[in-house]
Amino acid sequence: MTEKTKTEDSSKLDNILNAAQKRFGHYGLCKTTMNEIAADVGMGKASLYYYFPDKEAVFQAVIKKEQEEFLSEMKKHMNAETDASSQLKLYVKYRLDYFQNLLNLSKLKTESFFNSKPIFGKVVEDFYKLEIELVASIIQTGIDKQELREVNKEEYALLLMNILQGLRLIRIKYKALAEFDPEDVAYLKQNNDKVICMFIKDLRR
Amino acid sequence: MTEKTKTEDSSKLDNILNAAQKRFGHYGLCKTTMNEIAADVGMGKASLYYYFPDKEAVFQAVIKKEQEEFLSEMKKHMNAETDASSQLKLYVKYRLDYFQNLLNLSKLKTESFFNSKPIFGKVVEDFYKLEIELVASIIQTGIDKQELREVNKEEYALLLMNILQGLRLIRIKYKALAEFDPEDVAYLKQNNDKVICMFIKDLRR
Known part of the structure; x- marks a missing residue:
């Protein structure tokens, strides 16, 4: 992985976590889906799964x-x-x-x-x-x-x-x-x- | 109730509670039955129910x-x-x-x-x-x-x-x-x- 893609990756990760934090804060763990988190950051569900295996991992x-x-x-x-x-x-x-x-x-x-x-x-x-x-x-x-x-x-x-x-x-x-x-x-x-x-x-x- | 039966009642109650305390201490709440408590104090099950409606009440x-x-x-x-x-x-x-x-x-x-x-x-x-x-x-x-x-x-x-x-x-x-x-x-x-x-x-x- 090049330096550039590493930075891109880490900024994408930040975006995911910020969006998830808001979602969990508003709706709690149970009512939040991977689909919604992906949509919040303008990302396909499949791309989100590249970063996290499941919702619980995002929560963690x-x-x-x-x-x-x-x-x-x-x-x-x-x-x-x-x-x-x-x-x-x-x-x-x-x-x-x-x-x-x-x-x-x-x-x-x-x-x-x-x-x-x-x-x-x-x-x-x-x-x-x-x-x-x-x-x-x-x-x-x-x-x-x-x-x-x-x-x-x-x-x-x-x-x-x-x-x-x-x-x-x-x-x-x-x-x-x-x-x-x-x-x-x-x-x-x-x-x-x-x-x-x-x-x-x-x-x- | 006369004074005498009151005293009798309270000493019977003491006996029940002492026996139950030992039973719960040895076997815990779940594994203790009303039958066993009654037997411990040489009392019929029906007589025990005169004092307590159920096992939980004895525990309390x-x-x-x-x-x-x-x-x-x-x-x-x-x-x-x-x-x-x-x-x-x-x-x-x-x-x-x-x-x-x-x-x-x-x-x-x-x-x-x-x-x-x-x-x-x-x-x-x-x-x-x-x-x-x-x-x-x-x-x-x-x-x-x-x-x-x-x-x-x-x-x-x-x-x-x-x-x-x-x-x-x-x-x-x-x-x-x-x-x-x-x-x-x-x-x-x-x-x-x-x-x-x-x-x-x-x-x-």
Whole structure:
């Protein structure tokens, strides 16, 4: 493959993912077809299948894109913030935004969000690993700068992630089949703020 | 009903619940029958139905019994501990014990635990209310004694409960169909200890 066709390929891929992201956001995974995605980018169905074997693969790629956006957004802002406490607060903030984006992809229906989780599978697992690394590296920065006390950074990174994930899970479970609305997000935000304050207070020297 | 038959009734009820608790603990809800419970207490099946309409009702009553035991155990020890911090630590400890007892009733199979949850329904809901009251009252004691800072006690009680519940839920989800083993309990305990230290540190004046 020449350089030129590689660039063409990657821009086509971008177009597909952007179109699919919108479709999933509007109609959810179940109600979106490969035909519609192909039509959105002015492409034949056969050409779309050149890039993705099925709708689920497109969905996975969209999830992956959201993850990459979250991580690069985080890294951008992390460089601007000097202390670990501010970076941890940023992480909590952007993590909630990312969660909202994921929910959006399943039309904010908590049930369908849960049902589609097995489809993510490996994508989610890989992301968790990157997430632990990210949070652990923030904690390490704080330890190095003597802002935070010496702790097992992976253990505390995982604890923070588990606490935040648990709070989201409980709220989703509580909503059952209902739509996750702005009130739920506000509630999560309120709890997250309390949690991160606690966490930082505990880790500060 | 005379006083005497009331006492007889309540002691028979105790016998039924004790026998059922053992049965559920050994064989789980699905594999236990009303016949077996009746036989265990030397009672005809028809007599058992005088007390409970079905197996699920017995199960609910057993759950309720576990809850009452947890709450009365807590209250006993709360009176012995003078400060709110120690009481909060006790709560976390006994809450995990209670969770283990519940898991035991479903034979430690996390999947069946989740599936049988709708059966608890109202019983669980009522319990959560008592639990919030309990934790909020500990926080209030701490505020009154100027051990803890002034916070919205219900808000923080619910936050602590949600965090602990979230950590349990994530661990259960992570295990999927597997049995919840002592290693999982140890992991939860480790996380719980970190969480309650954070929580107390944050609330202390």
